[in-house]
Amino acid sequence: xxxxxxxxxxxxxxxxxxxxxxxxxxxxxxxxxxxxxxxxxxxxxxxxxxxxxxxxxxxxxxxxxxxxxxxxxxxxxxxxxxxxxxxxxxxxxxxxxxxxxxxxxxxxxxxxxxxxxxxxxxxxxxxxxxxxxxxxxxxxxxxxxxxxxxxxxxxxxxxxxxxxxxxxxxxxxxxxxxxxxxxxxxxxxxxxxxxxxxxxxxxxxxxxxxxxxxxxxxxxxxxxxxxxxxxxxxxxxxxxxxxxxxxxxxxxxxxxxxxxxxx
Numbered sequence: 001x002x003x004x005x006x007x008x009x010x011x012x013x014x015x016x017x018x019x020x021x022x023x024x025x026x027x028x029x030x031x032x033x034x035x036x037x038x039x040x041x042x043x044x045x046x047x048x049x050x051x052x053x054x055x056x057x058x059x060x061x062x063x064x065x066x067x068x069x070x071x072x073x074x075x076x077x078x079x080x081x082x083x084x085x086x087x088x089x090x091x092x093x094x095x096x097x098x099x100x101x102x103x104x105x106x107x108x109x110x111x112x113x114x115x116x117x118x119x120x121x122x123x124x125x126x127x128x129x130x131x132x133x134x135x136x137x138x139x140x141x142x143x144x145x146x147x148x149x150x151x152x153x154x155x156x157x158x159x160x161x162x163x164x165x166x167x168x169x170x171x172x173x174x175x176x177x178x179x180x181x182x183x184x185x186x187x188x189x190x191x192x193x194x195x196x197x198x199x200x201x202x203x204x205x206x207x208x209x210x211x212x213x214x215x216x217x218x219x220x221x222x223x224x225x226x227x228x229x230x231x232x233x234x235x236x237x238x239x240x241x242x243x244x245x246x247x248x249x250x251x252x253x254x255x256x257x258x259x260x261x262x263x
Contacts, residue, residue, distance in 0.1 A: 009046035012039075013053050020056040020079035022063055029059035064130050066107045083141045083150075090155040091131035093199060095124070118178050121168050128156050129169050136179050136208050143209035151182065151207045158188065158200045161260035170258055173211065175250060180211035183218040185240055186262050190222050193236050202262070203240075215250040219262055 016036065023029045033055045040047060061076040103111075103123050111130060114120035121133050132154055140150030160166050172178045185203040187194050194201050220243040228237045255261055 009043050009050070012043065016053050016055060020084075022058045022061050022076060022079065024060060024062060026059040029057050033057045064103060064107060064127070064134060066104075066110050068106075080138070082138055084139050085141065085148075085150050087135040087139050087150065087152045088154070089131070089135075091128040093157055094127050116178070118172060119168060121172075122165070125165050125169070126157075126159075128154070129160060129166055132156065132160075132204070132206075133169060133172075136206060140208040143207070149180075149207040149209040151205060153203060153205045155187075155194070155201050156204050158186070158202050158262075160204070161202070161262065167258055170254075170260060173206065173260075174254060174258070175211050175213055175215075177210060178208075179206050180209055180215060180250075181206045181217055181253065181260075183220070184260075184262055185220045185222060185243075187222045190224060190227055190238075193224075193227050193238075211250050213251060216247045217250055217253050219246045219248060220244065221262075 019036070021029070021032055023032070036055050036057070037052065040053070056079050058076045058079065061074075063076070063080070067074075067077060067080065108123035110120075111123040111133065112120045115137060121129070123130065132152065135152040135154070140152055141147070143149035160170070173181050181204065183203075183205040187201045187203065191198075191200050220240060222238070222240065222243060226239045226243055228239060230237065253260055
C-alpha cells in the first residue's frame with residue numbers, strides 16, 4: 001500500500017512495529033530487511049525528512065538458547081517477548097545436538113522443566129519441534145477474556161504426527177492440555193513442489209489455549225490443483241483456500257496411543 005501511496009508514513013511505522021523476525025543466516029535476515037524497506041519507496045519524502053524506520057529483524061541468534069544477563073541487552077531481546085498474534089516460519093529440521101549452536105545446559109533445562117503445571121519436552125528432539133514448543137510457550141500471546149490467543153503456523157515434517165520422539169510434545173495438544181491444533185494442511189502429495197529435499201511436510205496451525213471436547217480441527221489435503229506457476233517465475237504459488245476442507249471432532253484427531261491422525 002505504501003508503494004502506491006495508499007498508506008501514510010505513520011501507518012507504515014505502526015505496521016513495522018508489529019513485525020519482527022530472526023534468522024541464524026545473516027543473508028536471509030538482510031534480505032528480509034530489504035524486502036520490507038522495498039515497500040517504502042513511495043514514501044521517499046517522508047524517509048528524507050524522518051529517516052528510515054526501524055526494522056526489527058535480527059540475525060545470527062539461536063532463538064532456542066536462553067538469554068543471560070548480557071544477551072538480554074542485545075537486539076534480539078527486543079523481539080523475544082510473549083505478545084505476538086502470529087508466529088510463522090519454516091524451522092530447521094535437524095536434531096538439536098547437531099545444530100551449529102548446540103544448546104547449553106541452562107537452555108536444555110528450560111525445555112525440560114515445563115511451565116504452568118505442564119511437563120516440558122526433551123531438548124534432544126528435532127529442532128523443528130523445539131521451535132514449535134518455544135513459539136507457543138514463549139512468543140504466542142495466551143488467550144485472555146476478550147482477546148484471542150496467538151497462533152503459530154509452521155511448515156513441519158509429518159513425522160511430528162507419529163514419531164515416538166515427539167510423543168511428549170503431541171500430548172500437550174490433547175484435550176485439556178496446553179495448546180490447541182486449529183488446522184493441518186497435509187502436503188505429502190505435492191512435497192516435491194515444496195522442498196528440494198525428500199521431506200514429507202505439512203502446515204500446522206495451532207494456538208496458545210487449551211483444546212476442549214467441543215473443539216474441531218480443520219484438515220486439508222493438498223493436491224496439484226492448488227499449485228500454480230506464473231510465467232517466468234521459478235517458485236510455485238499455493239492456493240490452499242481452494243482445497244476441500246474437512247472438519248473433525250478434536251477427540252478424533254488422536255489415536256489411542258497418542259498419534260495424530262490426518263487420514
